[in-house]
Structure formats: C-alpha cells, structure tokens
Amino acid sequence: MKFEDYRISIELKTNLKKMGFKRPTDIQFKCIPHIQKGEDLLAIAQTGTGKTAAFAIPILDKIQFIKKKTKTHAIRAIVxxxxxxxxxxxxxxxxxxxxNTKVRTQCIYGGVEQDPQIDALLKGVDIMVTTPGRMFDLASQGYIQMDKVEVVILDEADHMLDLGFYKDIKDLVRYLPNSRQTxxxxxxxxEKIKKLAYSLVKNPIRIQISPKDPVSKNVDHSVAFIEMDDKRFFLERLIKENEDLKFLVFVRTKVRAERxxxxxERVQIKSETIHGDKEQRDREEVLSRFKTGKNKILIATDVSARGIxxxxxxxxINYDLPEQAENYxxxxxxxxxxxxxxxxxAFCAKNEIEILKQIESYITVPIKRAEIDSSEYQETILFSDDGSNNWKKLLEQEELDKKKKRKGK
Structure with a gap:
C-alpha cells in the first residue's frame, strides 16, 4: 500500500511525496489505521523504524480536519x-x-528563555511537543490549557522512566480530559512500562515489531578487546585512516567526553562534545555542525543515543560500553x-566484559569479534601522535643513532 492510497489530506500526501516517502514502514503500516480509528495504542519498535511519522501523519490529518470546522487554535495533541x-x-x-495544513506545532522545552514559547502559545498552538519540566512550569503559570486535548502521545516512554519521569507522566493525566486518545x-x-501503559490507556491495541536481533540489519557491528588506557590510540588510528567519514563516539560520562x-586534540584531531552540562544553545549548535558535516567527529553521552x-x-564507536544493554x-x-x-x-576493556555479556544476552546474538593481533596492537600505540608518549620521536632517534653508527664504522 502506498501513501497516496491512504485516507489523508491532499496536503499531507503532497508533503510525503516531496519528502520522498512513498510507502509506509512496518510500524507506520500497522499503527496509522488504528490511530485514525481513535483507538488507544501501545507500540513497541526499535529505533530508526519511522515511529515519529507513524503518529505524526494521522494526528496532523485529524487536527487539520477539526480546524476546518472550528477555525480556531487550541492544543489538541500533546507529544x-x-x-x-x-x-x-x-x-x-x-x-x-x-x-500548508494550517496546523501549528510548537516545541516547549527547558534550558532556554520561556518568553518566546509563551508568545507562541498565546498566538495559538494545535500540537505541543514538550519535555515534562517546562510543560508543567508553563501550565502552572496558566499559559498551557489542556481541556481540549484529544490525543496524548508518550514517545520513548522507556527512556522517560529511566530518567525518573514516572510521576510527571502520571501527573499529566490530571490535566487531560477523560475522553482522550492515548x-x-x-x-x-x-513490567514497569506495561504497568504504566495500561494505567493510561483503555483497551489498547498492542503492536510490537521486534526482530530476533534488534540491531538494524543495515549496521555491521563488532567489538574489539582494548584496554581502557589504550582506547584513545585506537580511536585516533581509526579516525586518521578514515578521514572522510563521520564518527559518532559514545562515552559513559560527561567527564569522559571532555577527556x-x-x-x-593532542593528536591534531578536531572533535566536539554533547552532554547534559552544555547549555541548550551550545548543544543545538554542536548538533547542527555535526549534521551539516562542518565537524565530522562528535563525542557524546547517551543524551544523544535516543531518537536523535x-x-x-x-x-x-562505543568508546565505553553502555551500562544499560538496550542503550547499545x-x-x-x-x-x-x-x-x-x-x-x-565497540571497544571492550577487561572490566567491561560482563557488560558485553549482558548486551549479547539482550540482543540474543553474539557480536562479531574484531581480531587484533599483538603486533598490530603494539603498533597502534607506538605510532600514535600523542605527545604524552613520544614513541615516534624515540623510534626516529633510534634510526638516526643506527645510521650514525654505520657511518662511524
């Protein structure tokens, strides 16, 4: 089935065509009809499957139809x-x-001045995409009215629970009409996600798209056993041998990212970091440079792993293995x-082997081993440009000394 065959507006079909979307992905094909019917939904699918469009397409179509009748702006959907x-x-x-649908979508989040967001809300918003903190701040100030909300979407719900947003999600319900779609x-x-989900939805349709190996078939992934103190040498070599490629390097903490x-930088490789300690504007600028290719190496914590x-x-590059297996x-x-x-x-040190086992158990298949023989391992360290070890200078000096000895003979 093609998007042109769906019962959605001409404007949406035109936009989908311009964006190069001809046929729905599996998650879109299974979700859109149920959302159009107004049914509650519990959808489980791996990253990169097109989840956003799975709810954005039917929600935009629904609100566009409502606006043709009401001609007014009111928050009808919250993401x-x-x-x-x-x-x-x-x-x-x-x-x-x-x-061209005349549906207004506004992004509401913290870490930036609230006045521009308030101005947008006062002008009228149909769809609000928001993080919990700023949403509740503006709701308590009277700038967000939720009495006309018809659809609420919780995206990346498992990550919200990881970040401690369980109470926020439950509190949201107090603001919403009972006759809503969730x-x-x-x-x-x-079990925790199931409990939360079934407390919010009514007779939901459950859709689960989870292949045996949740890692995309388009990704060739492997692991190399490298000691913690040697990881920087292997990252340096990999980047220098592939200078035209774009690298996203994941580390465990903000401090590690900066280190x-x-x-x-010591080996003349330019990179940037993104993590929770950076101001929102800085994070947006860093992401923009990475997306456009102005910077080809981004060192990130898991704040960038989800959904971006x-x-x-x-x-x-998994410079550090993630502590939670699903984050892999x-x-x-x-x-x-x-x-x-x-x-x-993935770079795996001895103290990370247990984490590797957990990851392999989670994805249900072993990760391919990248073999590094001892001579290649030592060569990678010896020939690093890191000024802290000066191995290259020592080797060059050794060669000069040998030449002098030969001349002396």
Missing amino acids: MVPTRELAIQITNVFHELGR LFFSATID VTAAM DIPDVDYV VHRVGRTGRGKKRGLAL
Missing part, C-alpha cells in the same frame, strides 16, 4: 518526550509533514539509517 533534542527533532518532522511508543517493554576530546536522527553517520541498540542505531549501510565498533 511528551524525555529530551530537548528529541522534542526539537519531532517538531521538525511535524513542521515538514504539516506544510498513544504509547517505546523501544523496549518490561576524550582533549586526547584527540543525525543523517549520514558512517561510524558509531540505540547507540548503534544512529548509523545505518533508512536504506544506508552503517558501521559500529
């Missing part, structure tokens, strides 16, 4: 997400799909997007 970056990305999808999207499902960036659609990432899937899912192939390599 709640865990991070600012994801809120911005989803808003952009709504804007692209919603061109759509619940998550990459993973466990790895400093290590790369960064085009043309050639290589994902989200990280490597940043490459191999759409029909493109992607590469992912």
